[in-house]
Amino acid sequence: MHTACNHHHHRHLTSSFTHHFPYTKFFKHPTFTFTFLTPPTTTRTLYSSMDGPKKPYRRRSSYGSSRKSVLKKTFKQEQVTFTAPVSDDPLVAIIGGGMSGLLCALQLEKRGVRSTVFDTGIHGLGGRMGTRNIDEMVFDHAAQFFTVSNSAFRELVNEWSEKGLVRQSQGVIGDLEAGGHFFPFLSSPPRYIAVNGMRTLADSILSQSSMIEVVRPCWISSIEPYNGMWHLSENGKHRGQFDATVIAHNGKCANRLLSTSGLPLIARQMKRLELSSIWALLAAFEDPLPLPVAPFEGAFVKGIDSVSWMGNDTQKLSTSPNAGPPHCWTFFSTASFGKRNKVPQENIPNATAEKVKQLMLAGVENALGLETGSLEKPMYTRVQLWGAALPTNTPGIPCIFDPLGRTGICGDWLLGSSLEAAAISGLSLGNHIADFLKSGGSRPDEFAVGLHEDFHPLQGHDIGQFPGLESNKNICEAEVQVGA
Numbered sequence: 001m002h003t004a005c006n007h008h009h010h011r012h013l014t015s016s017f018t019h020h021f022p023y024t025k026f027f028k029h030p031t032f033t034f035t036f037l038t039p040p041t042t043t044r045t046l047y048s049s050m051d052g053p054k055k056p057y058r059r060r061s062s063y064g065s066s067r068k069s070v071l072k073k074t075f076k077q078e079q080v081t082f083t084a085p086v087s088d089d090p091l092v093a094i095i096g097g098g099m100s101g102l103l104c105a106l107q108l109e110k111r112g113v114r115s116t117v118f119d120t121g122i123h124g125l126g127g128r129m130g131t132r133n134i135d136e137m138v139f140d141h142a143a144q145f146f147t148v149s150n151s152a153f154r155e156l157v158n159e160w161s162e163k164g165l166v167r168q169s170q171g172v173i174g175d176l177e178a179g180g181h182f183f184p185f186l187s188s189p190p191r192y193i194a195v196n197g198m199r200t201l202a203d204s205i206l207s208q209s210s211m212i213e214v215v216r217p218c219w220i221s222s223i224e225p226y227n228g229m230w231h232l233s234e235n236g237k238h239r240g241q242f243d244a245t246v247i248a249h250n251g252k253c254a255n256r257l258l259s260t261s262g263l264p265l266i267a268r269q270m271k272r273l274e275l276s277s278i279w280a281l282l283a284a285f286e287d288p289l290p291l292p293v294a295p296f297e298g299a300f301v302k303g304i305d306s307v308s309w310m311g312n313d314t315q316k317l318s319t320s321p322n323a324g325p326p327h328c329w330t331f332f333s334t335a336s337f338g339k340r341n342k343v344p345q346e347n348i349p350n351a352t353a354e355k356v357k358q359l360m361l362a363g364v365e366n367a368l369g370l371e372t373g374s375l376e377k378p379m380y381t382r383v384q385l386w387g388a389a390l391p392t393n394t395p396g397i398p399c400i401f402d403p404l405g406r407t408g409i410c411g412d413w414l415l416g417s418s419l420e421a422a423a424i425s426g427l428s429l430g431n432h433i434a435d436f437l438k439s440g441g442s443r444p445d446e447f448a449v450g451l452h453e454d455f456h457p458l459q460g461h462d463i464g465q466f467p468g469l470e471s472n473k474n475i476c477e478a479e480v481q482v483g484a
Contacts, residue, residue: 001250001251008290010324014260015289015339015421017025020407021166025095025165028162028221028454030219035094038226040056044107044326047179047354048118050457062274065142066424073292073344076264076265077259077260077261077262077263077264077267078262079262079263079264079265079404079405079435080261080262080263080404080405081404081405082198082225082227082228082404082405082406082441083225083228083230084228085440085441085442085450086188086218086243086437086440086441087467089114089366090106090113090114090243090244090437091114091115091116091240091242091243092113092114092115092243092244092245092246092437093114093115093116093118093220093223093230093232093240093242093244093245093444094115094116094118094245094248095118095127095220095245095246095248095249095257096117096118096119096127096225096233096245096246096247096249096411097117097118097119097121097125097126097127097214097248098125098126098127098128098129098202098248098249098410098411098422099126099127099128099129099412099419099422099423099426100205100248100410100412100423100425100429101117101127101203101204101246101248101249101410101427102117102125102205102423102426102427102429102435103156103270103422103430104214104246104248104410104429104430105206105209105212105426105429106205106209106213106425106426106427106430107132107406107426107427107428107429107430107431108209108211108430108433108434109209109210109212110176110430111430111431111434112211113211113433113434113437114211114213115211115212115246116212116213116240116242117206117213117214117215117241118215118216118217118220118232119214119215119217119218119402119463120148120216120217120219121216122216122217123199124199124202124203125199125202125203125205125206125214125216126199126201126202126203127142127202127249128142128143128196128386128389129143129194129198129199129201129202130142130143130198130199130258130333131141131194131196131197131199131200131400132282133197134382134384136198136326136378136430137195137258137326137380138282138314138317139197139282139318139326139332140193140194140197140198140311140317140326140327140330141193141280141282141384142329142408143198143464144193144215144278144298144309144311144417144463145169145191145298145316145466146191146192146465146466147188147189147190147191147192147418147420147467147468147469148190148192148420148467148468149189149369149420149421149468150188150420150424150465150467151231152424152427153420153423153424153427157192159368160201161192162329162474163204164195165194165195165200165201166183166192166194166195166201167192167193167195167205167430168190168191168192169191169193169297169316169385170292171255171296171297171299171312171315171316172184172185172295172296173185173188173191173296173297173298173299173300173302174299174479175299175300175301175302175308175436176292176296176299176300176301176310176367176368177302177303177367177368178302178367178369179366179369180292180356180368180369180370181292182291182292182293182294182296182299184259184294184296184410184468188338188468188469189466189467189468191466193316193317193378195317196317197317204360206419215235215239218233218234218239218472219235219253220232220234220239220257221233221234221235221257222257223245223257223261223407223425224261225262225405226241227421228264229241229242229243229437229470230242230243230244230245230269230406230407232245232354234279236254237380237428243437244266244406244407244408244433244436244437245406245407246407246409246410246429246433247266247270247407247408247409247410248409248410248411248426250270250273250275250391250411250413251275251387251388252388254270255267255270255271257428258270258271261405261407261436262405262407263402263407265402265451265452266400266402266405266409266451269395269409269450269453270409271399273391273393273414273455274331274333274391274392274393275387275388275389275390275391275392275411276335276389276390276391276392276462277335277337277338277339277342277386277387277388277389277464278308278332278333278334278335278341278385278386278389278390278462279332279333279337279338279341279356279360279383279385279386280330280332280333280383280384280385280386281330281331281332281333281356281357281360281361281381281382281383282328282330282331282380282382282383282384283328283329283331283361283378283381284325284326284327284328284329284378284380284450285326285329285378285379286326286327286376286379287326287327288327289312289327289329289364289368289375289376290368290370291331291368291458292368292369293302295310296312297311298310298311298313298316299443300461301363301367302465304361304362304363304366304367305333305334305336305337306334306359306360307333307334307360307363307364307367308331308333308334308335308462308463309330309331309332309461309462309463310329310331310364311329311330311331312327312328312329312434313328313329313440314327315330317336326379326380330463331360331363331364332463333356333360333363334462335389335392335462337359337414338386338389340384341355341356342387343385344387345384345385346380347386347387348383348385353383356383357381357383360383361378362377381460389416389466390460390462390463391412391413391456391458392457392458393413393414393456393457393458394413394415394416394417394454394455394458395414395450395453395454395455395456396413396414396456396458397415397449397450397453398414398415398424398425398428398429399414399425399428399429399432399449400414400429400449400450401429401432401436401447401448401450401451401452402432402448402451403436403441403444403445403446403447403448404444404448406441408429408432408433409429409450410422410425410428410429410430411425412425413458416458416460416464416465416467417458417460417464417465418460418464418466418467420467421424421465426481432447432449434448436449452454460476
């Protein structure tokens with residue numbers, strides 16, 4: 001299915017369309033006629049998203065793609081409206097292979113719907129369920145653990161536990177204040193970890209599936225409506241055609257993808273999302289760190305700008321109480337530190353990487369109450385910037401779906417900033433799209449969801465929310481209909 005395609009959509013035909021521009025102080029609905037190259041035998045129609053008479057027209061694939069385009073700057077993006085019936089055996093494209101995208105695919109399969117998951121991961125799936133393996137060292141360099149408060153998610157976690165993919169972590173966690181003052185959480189909900197690192201869970205979620213194809217590494221650069229289907233491309237290479245599309249990632253790449261897609265309502269909601277930046281420092285030590293009187297597996301660090309969390313990956317992932325050396329730790333900065341020291345994450349200057357490393361190691365010393373310069377020099381370090389780390393605002397809904405454009409969004413940010421929120425969102429959207437496809441797509445008004453919700457600030461730790469460790473009613477009370 002994923003072979004290079006020779007669709008030269010603008011080779012032979014030209015056609016004219018009449019388009020009404022929105023009102024401005026300079027003119028009111030003047031009519032212009034444009035001649036654009038369009039594909040032969042195209043049947044799909046695009047409608048203006050403005051109020052008033054709707055004029056069908058045909059849209060060239062490159063229309064509005066330039067960031068400096070006057071049209072793009074001045075006029076609203078037009079809404080694509082699919083009118084063709086849904087295929088008898090529909091296929092859904094899911095762009096993003098993190099928790100929400102994977103569970104969306106899984107839920108679609110349970111409802112008898114095929115999907116293809118496109119993910120940019122070179123080493124594996126997972127998004128922020130990231131694990132880095134260097135020789136015998138293992139670091140969970142994104143999501144540290146997760147908790148469960150939702151019944152639908154609990155069913156899944158129980159399945160994963162029975163399969164040996166996840167287990168409860170028995171280590172102590174708590175708050176660590178500067179000077180080495182540790183306060184363990186005396187009662188907290190069960191904390192779950194993936195047995196061999198978070199990424200192994202992501203790679204295993206779809207292992208039993210038969211209706212899901214995974215394509216990676218793949219960076220979908222355009223989605224275009226054509227002949228009643230969505231056509232996906234990766235830098236000009238055709239990646240297939242689909243009845244519906246799921247955007248299961250966020251940040252600037254998702255905004256760029258949606259900016260000329262013909263999905264103004266979807267694009268607007270995605271654009272309203274605000275994301276924090278967090279630095280991660282992976283460090284391996286020859287000897288155990290000199291911890292306070294009560295040793296811990298992880299700690300939320302308080303009052304230190306350069307460190308908000310420190311987690312002992314070796315202790316967490318090992319079944320032996322005296323694992324190591326090496327002793328692998330993941331340290332995360334605060335969001336404010338990340339914002340002040342933000343650089344392009346694809347190309348971190350060496351000077352910045354060194355500065356961040358030294359500041360974070362100094363923060364670790366301070367947190368543990370050690371004398372300046374007395375922390376053992378790590379045998380291995382690596383810094384990584386999560387430039388679009390965690391949401392800081394949310395609409396508080398499980399998913400978004402535009403039935404006219406047959407496109408939806410899932411992700412943790414719709415409900416919160418946790419793996420559970422991501423899971424609930426993916427399950428919800430998978431179920432919603434399955435319902436829509438089963439209806440034949442003939443009653444779109446019944447399936448619009450989340451296109452106009454307002455956003456509100458999101459509370460939580462700098463490294464996310466952990467339902468049960470703090471109040472999070474949105475996640476606990478979110479209703480997800482699974483199955484049927």
